[in-house]
Amino acid sequence: MKAMVVTPYFYPHMGGVQKYIYEIGTRLQRVFGHDLTIVSSNWHQEENTTKTEQIGGLEVIRLPYQFKVSSTPVSLAWERALRELIRSERPDVVNGHMPVPFIADVAARASSGMQVPYILTYHNDLTGYDLLTRMFGQCYYPILGSRTLHLSDTIIATSDYYAGRSPHLRKHLPKLRYAAPGVDLDRFPENRSDFLRRKYRLRDERILLYVGHLDRESQHKGVQYLIRAMKTVRESTDAKLIIAGRGNYIDHYREVAANEGVSGDVIFAGFIPEDEVPLYFNSTDLLVLPSCDRAEGFGMVLIEAQACGTPVIGTDVGGIPFAIDDGVTGLIIPPRDARGLADAIVRVLGDPDLYRLMAQNGPRRVRNLFTWEKSAAVYNQIFREVARERT
Template identity: 35%
Template sequence: MKIFMGNRAGTAPAARDTGAARAHVRELLRECRRHGPAEVFDRRAERCRIRTVAVVVPYYAPHVGGAESYAARIAHAVADDPMLRAVVITTNLTGGRTEVGGEGDVLIVRLGSWARVSNTPVSPLWPLQVRRWLRRLDVDIVNAHAPVPGLGDVAVAVSGRRPTVVTYHAGSMIKGRPCHDRLLGWYERYFLPRMFSRASALVAVSPTSLASGRPGTIEITPGVDVERFTPGPAASTRPRTIVYVGRMDRTSSWKGVEVLLRGFTALADMPEVGLKLVGGGDALPDHLSLARQLGIGDRVEFTGELAGDALVAAMQRAAVLVLPSLTEAECHPMTLIEAMACGTPVVGSDVGGIPYVMTPGVTGLLVPPGDADALAATCRRLLYDGALADRLGAAGRRRAVERYAWPALTERYVQLFRSLLPAAPASRQGRA
């Protein structure tokens, strides 16, 4: 509670302040007579108490990904609010033990995971563990992020009477793998709507999110740090390098890296053009082998995962950034937004959330998903037409600043959390 002394210049000092103080005392005495001094004190202390928001996400830094970055931005925005406190509940991908650490003012609890199903960490202990940590950390609001089934569903199920905000990151997760698709189809049809209905507020990160279109859903897209991702040289003056940034796991074959490699063979008549693949995953050996089979191994650079200044530099130096995704699972690609913020021309498949991020012909170019020839032809066009590349790069930067700068987006979350907190909450004894 802050106490301010003194008066503003030009006001009548003593009379005004004394009158306000007497009115406040009279109100306080009336409350004490009606409810008793102890209850009045508890109510007023409760109004001033710092509230805790738990951001629950299956993966978190140092693991690299769009949902991880999105959740981190929310957590740090909450921590920056003087009346809120942020904790992150996530998974420990290196073992079955729970680890607790910190990142600035954000406490991070990493729950042990016993195995992975597809790309999803799992543990039978999570229901008990999440419930215990929500109590131990005195959590007021749960913000569950659900790019995949698992931890987010558990957090909503055990949240008790706490308000819950569900942020859903994915379009349909059906990926053309029959065994997995049957399970995912069952989850999306029967279980996911139940989780949505339990939420106090539902946030879709894109019009293609499965949460989009439901009554009362709020859309808050991912954003970009426009102070960090800044324009490099004019696109037409950059080294002639095509760049891909993203996961390269076998379970993420829908990212279309194989299509990109096959399309790149059509640029054999442009030996000065290189292809840079930025990211990690268990499919890296497969892609390296395919590049050699196609005869382009000496023109393809595999950098591994990049972060911080190295990632920014890779995007600032790219002549073209490509996202050749194949399915609706590409809900809202942060990679494209970051590249646009760097003034880099972008090419993406006409699928999922990609058409909502860029305006075709204005801030980027679209190609049919899975069409390697069309992808190569579009990249060739940008590499030859410097004026077009520069125009798309400049327009992309403007779009990133106007629509995707983080501060305005995270402020919407802070306001949403505040709106779900009653002025004088009931006793916590009834919480699960």
């Protein structure tokens, strides 16, 4: 069958949603025989034209945008463009992805107008990192989002844990299905390494790792709390923190480290090439994701690290408590608590038995629950069921 997947961004723009779509989409084609077309906006202004390309065997159609609100691309011409694409591509289902608003909302309306089943993948609630974006998020649901949820034949969430705590998804529980992010177990084997120790010329220090966006728009990741925690960690443990990722807020985080007196203990690694990501996870002692609001719908790096046998620490927000088995594969702590985060880090690193237990349990849990093959199989079933119900 033929499916059209609509997303605000796609490769080469990197992010959890893009990876989720790519990994599931390539498996839907290769394993289950679906024919997928990805429809996305452009990311760079200089490439802001309509164009078609192939990425990983997927046909990708990029539509120009007219302007951006924060990181949200917008075009008032998209509904007409999507109707024309639906008419020419003739998909059996359309699958939109949010939380970045507008294009998924437009896709819902275009699909409804063209009598094509619409499936919404809802990664997390739309929140905001400052007053303006929080106000935007509060206006989004009454203006666009609630209608999009209503128009969707099926809504896919990444976990029932998150859905049960979302004020927006709770209203649509009967049509909810679940497909968690996964891990490519061939790419993320449990294969311990001294890669980071050699790369940064470290000696006996324990290595802490954060991997993620470092944009001003990604302040929900809580990086500032992790940097502040390092001051307390260093009082009892010889440790270095490696912060990996790129973004427009790195200078701010450097300033936080300087103000806390830990500049010498924090390494800003920059962007990690895809082939080095497993090496980072396999050569760190502990991965930390200190997110501080519901914009963290899951935390894919948490399960990738666990697959490599690396214990993790996350916060009690969004979908993180589903990604971590508290006390078994890692620890869950309250958000926005630098002291509590430091205590959790010291506890895991200072208890060899607990550390060994978490390192052993992580790969087992990922194999049982979080593989892309399992998630693609869920999508295959949903696509076929929804298309069949409309015939």
